[in-house]
Amino acid sequence: MPAYDKFYSRLAVGIKASDIRELLAIIKHRKDVISFAGGIPDPKLFPKSELADIAREVILKYGDDALQYSETKGLIELRETLSDFMRRTKGIQTDAEDLIITTGSQQALDIVARGMIDPGDVVVTENPSYLAAIGAFKIAGAKLVGVEMDEHGMDTHKLEEKLRSLKNSGERVKFIYTIPVGHNPAGTSLTLDRKKHIIELAEEYDVMVVEDDPYSYIIYEDGADTTPLKAIDKYGRVIYLSTVSKVLAPGLRIGWIAAIDDLTRKFELVKQYLDLHSPTLTQFIVAEAVKKGLIDRMVKVATPYYKSKRDAMLSAMEDYLPDYVDYTKPIGGLFIFVKVDKEGFNTTKLLEVAITKYKIAYVPGASFFVDGTGHNTMRINFSYPTFDEIYEGVRRLSALIKNE
Numbered sequence: 373m374p375a376y377d378k379f380y381s382r383l384a385v386g387i388k389a390s391d392i393r394e395l396l397a398i399i400k401h402r403k404d405v406i407s408f409a410g411g412i413p414d415p416k417l418f419p420k421s422e423l424a425d426i427a428r429e430v431i432l433k434y435g436d437d438a439l440q441y442s443e444t445k446g447l448i449e450l451r452e453t454l455s456d457f458m459r460r461t462k463g464i465q466t467d468a469e470d471l472i473i474t475t476g477s478q479q480a481l482d483i484v485a486r487g488m489i490d491p492g493d494v495v496v497t498e499n500p501s502y503l504a505a506i507g508a509f510k511i512a513g514a515k516l517v518g519v520e521m522d523e524h525g526m527d528t529h530k531l532e533e534k535l536r537s538l539k540n541s542g543e544r545v546k547f548i549y550t551i552p553v554g555h556n557p558a559g560t561s562l563t564l565d566r567k568k569h570i571i572e573l574a575e576e577y578d579v580m581v582v583e584d585d586p587y588s589y590i591i592y593e594d595g596a597d598t599t600p601l602k603a604i605d606k607y608g609r610v611i612y613l614s615t616v617s618k619v620l621a622p623g624l625r626i627g628w629i630a631a632i633d634d635l636t637r638k639f640e641l642v643k644q645y646l647d648l649h650s651p652t653l654t655q656f657i658v659a660e661a662v663k664k665g666l667i668d669r670m671v672k673v674a675t676p677y678y679k680s681k682r683d684a685m686l687s688a689m690e691d692y693l694p695d696y697v698d699y700t701k702p703i704g705g706l707f708i709f710v711k712v713d714k715e716g717f718n719t720t721k722l723l724e725v726a727i728t729k730y731k732i733a734y735v736p737g738a739s740f741f742v743d744g745t746g747h748n749t750m751r752i753n754f755s756y757p758t759f760d761e762i763y764e765g766v767r768r769l770s771a772l773i774k775n776e
């Protein structure tokens with residue numbers, strides 16, 4: 373057989389399998405391990421029979437188009453539907469012409485990265501930040517600069533300091549990447565003042581903002597501010613990304629970019645080379661689902677359900693975890709971020725012990741930090757485990773933290 377590795381690109385050589393991912397992949401098939409590691413919706417919530425009816429109707433009624441190739445930017449019906457949906461639910465005024473339908477918002481991140489980043493450009497992110505966004509930006513050659521966070525997300529005064537010093541040292545910053553609500557992994561949400569501050573800083577330092585918003589529909593506290601940055605951006609600085617993954621089903625692989633002006637055309641051209649267009653069939657299905665109010669209904673059901681899971685998780689943490697453990701209390705989204713203030717406690721090193729001895733899994737926090745810190749942190753998901761698993765899992769986690 374040939375030595376295949378000589379055929380690898382530099383990019384492929386640079387991509388390394390992560391030990392953590394491999395470990396977590398193994399436990400998917402182990403019933404004895406309680407996993408808080410996933411970031412996935414509870415499949416109990418998938419509106420299966422409604423989606424089956426819509427899929428059947430779409431194929432039988434519109435099959436000639438729904439099973440055919442379609443426009444790179446996405447079906448006009450879906451773009452118009454989503455444009456209305458964002459206006460109605462989020463106050464975002466984006467014309468259908470500025471929307472691009474993507475294959476999940478993961479592809480939106482890739483398109484933004486390919487369309488905007490040259491090797492050596494700086495992307496400023498929250499620290500920690502979403503792992504697969506970090507990956508997409510790094511593959512495009514970005515240097516990532518992280519900004520400290522507190523319980524309200526990115527500290528925008530620190531952001532200002534970072535932008536100033538990057539400017540002084542002649543670095544080229546392309547955009548600030550933020551997950552404003554129900555942050556993955558930090559579980560935080562930005563205040564309205566901070567959102568305004570980010571936009572003002574983007575204008576002052578002449579950079580763009582990429583707002584990644586999969587979670588702002590799943591909100592547990594009345595009165596929590598979930599205004600997207602995009603809705604209050606008067607300068608044309610914000611590129612907004614969202615997805616149906618958390619409010620309908622991730623398997624549909626439908627996300628979108630609400631872009632601006634010339635950027636829209638560029639992103640469209642980038643997407644053309646990636647996959648021509650996102651699946652026509654699931655675009656038809658999502659358009660019908662939104663029109664029929666299925667997302668609104670699912671949000672109504674998912675929110676109290678996940679809220680009760682979040683509350684169960686927080687109350688188990690309150691009961692079991694020692695007082696040197698700190699954790700976020702998310703007002704939305706699917707994650708709690710845990711910090712263990714114990715000398716030498718390293719969640720990366722302990723993952724294997726956690727799985728084999730304590731039968732519990734989490735995602736080690738260090739994976740999400742862009743500066744190699746965060747070894748005493750972990751990301752905990754509460755949407756997927758059952759209520760019993762939440763209580764038992766936190767008990768096991770507490771034993772791990774106390775004993776190791």
Ligand code: PMP
Pocket residue numbers: 411475476477478479502551556584586614615616617622626627
């Ligand atoms: N951004 C963030 C912050 C996420 O948490 C996720 C999913 N975990 C995505 C993007 C990607 O979502 P999808 O590709 O399923 O739309």
